[in-house]
Every structure is written in structure tokens, then in C-alpha cells.
Amino acid sequence: MAGILERKVALVTGGASGIGRATSLAMAREGARVAVADRTEESAAGTVALINAAGGQAIAIGGDVTAEADVAAMVARTVAAYGRIDCAFNNAGVAGGSVGPGRQRLHELSQVSFDTMLAINLTGVWLCMKHEIVQMLAQGGGGAIVNTASIAGLIGLATSGHYVAAKHGVVGLTKTAAIEYAQDGIRVNCVNPGYITTPMTKEVVETRLDATLAKVPMNRMGVPEEIAEAVVWMCSDKASFMTGASQVVDGGYFAA
């Protein structure tokens, strides 16, 4: 398909759902061949089916971003299928309710919750970057990486200390990688979504939608497709002078 990612190969983690699914679809629409990765190959296959139905090309890969062998295999399978990796969207992540009771202040968090959050939302991003960069350096010609941070990577958020710590870490890793690989033609940026309607925010919608929207100047949640468009652009050659940036897409939350 013709588009701003024509002839590119993209790897997306967390591609079975929400922002990752919408971005996989948008990348394919813009001409990329997409490796859709998620915890299980079966879940990623749902997104691949949507891409194929729209006339795009994609493969499904299962794996856990906290396991280095799985991450190495995700990269290897992408390269085996499509020969290279030009764009990577390191997006797999979880909210507090997935690693503990959720809505806990710092002194209430267990070490298991804290460590699990950091393992998925921060170490997972680093492991993906590590193996993608090894491939990009080996193949030559540079590349573009986008990591999913959050507005919680730029500000504090009560009862989400571990999530905030991980997402601030993603912003720091992004800046450092941008500096380290600029001379290799590898651009590294992050997207910082505000509140987006996905399975991750189901509990927010059900329990505190009004209070949440009161902090958003546009007075609505975003939809995954609104993050996808920014990510596609950051991955494309149109963003050729953009690296080390944190791109907020949040309906005005961070500005208010």
C-alpha cells in the first residue's frame, strides 16, 4: 500500500489491543509490513486479521517483553519474515491494577507490585530497544523508534507511583538513546498519551470519568487512533529532524 511508511518494516509490541492495535493498523495503512507482537501469538493474530482484511501485510508474534530471549526472538522473527526493521513501537505496558490492587499510595505498594511494574513498563522497553538497535546497526540505514511513555512520564500522578516511575524512566531512556544513536541515523522519540479509551482505562471510565475529564481541556478521552497518527508520523521520514522528543497527545491535559 502507498503511504508515508511505504517499503518500511515495523515491529509493534502490545499490538493486540488498544493503542498498539490502532497503531499497527495505521502503519499498515501507510504501507508498512508490520510484525504485531503481544503476550500470545493468538492475541496478536486478531490484529493481523484486521490488517489482512484491509489489504495490508502483517505477522503475529507471541512473547513477553520482560524476557530477553522472547524479545530477541521477536526481532529475529520479524527479520526472518521481512528482512529488516525500520520502525519499532515499544508500547506494551500495564496499569497499576494489573500488578496489584491498584490505586495505592507509595507506602501501600508491595515490592512485588513495584518490581513487576518496572519490569514490564521500563525494563521491557529497554530490552526491546536493545535488540531493535542491534538489528538496526547491523542492517545499516538507520531507523526510527517510538516508545510509549505517558503524561505520567512528565508529571506525578497520585496512587500511581510505580507507573509514574516507570514512565519517567521511559522518557529518560528515550533521550539517552536519541543521543547515543543520532550518528547512526536511528531516531528515538516517545509518545506521551493522556487518557485514552482502551481496556487499560476501563476502570477509570467506570469509576471516575467526570473527575478525570474535569482535568482535560478538551473534556473527553482520546481514542487509540489519535495516538496512532502521531506515532506513524514520528516513525516516518517526515519526522527526520525529530529525536529525543516527548510528544504529548492528551487533549490539553499537560498544558492546563
Ligand SMILES: NC(=O)c1ccc[n+]([C@@H]2O[C@H](COP(=O)([O-])OP(=O)(O)OC[C@H]3O[C@@H](n4cnc5c(N)ncnc54)[C@H](O)[C@@H]3O)[C@@H](O)[C@H]2O)c1
Ligand atoms: N490508555 C491510556 O489512557 C494510556 C495513557 C498513557 C499511556 N498509555 C500506555 O499505552 C500503552 C498501551 O496501553 P493501552 O492503553 O493500549 O492498553 P491495552 O491494555 O489495551 O494494551 C496493552 C497491551 O500490552 C500487552 N502487554 C502487557 N504486558 C506485556 C508483556 N509483558 N509482554 C508483552 N505484551 C504485554 C497487553 O497484552 C496488551 O495487549 C501502555 O504502555 C500504556 O502504559 C496508555
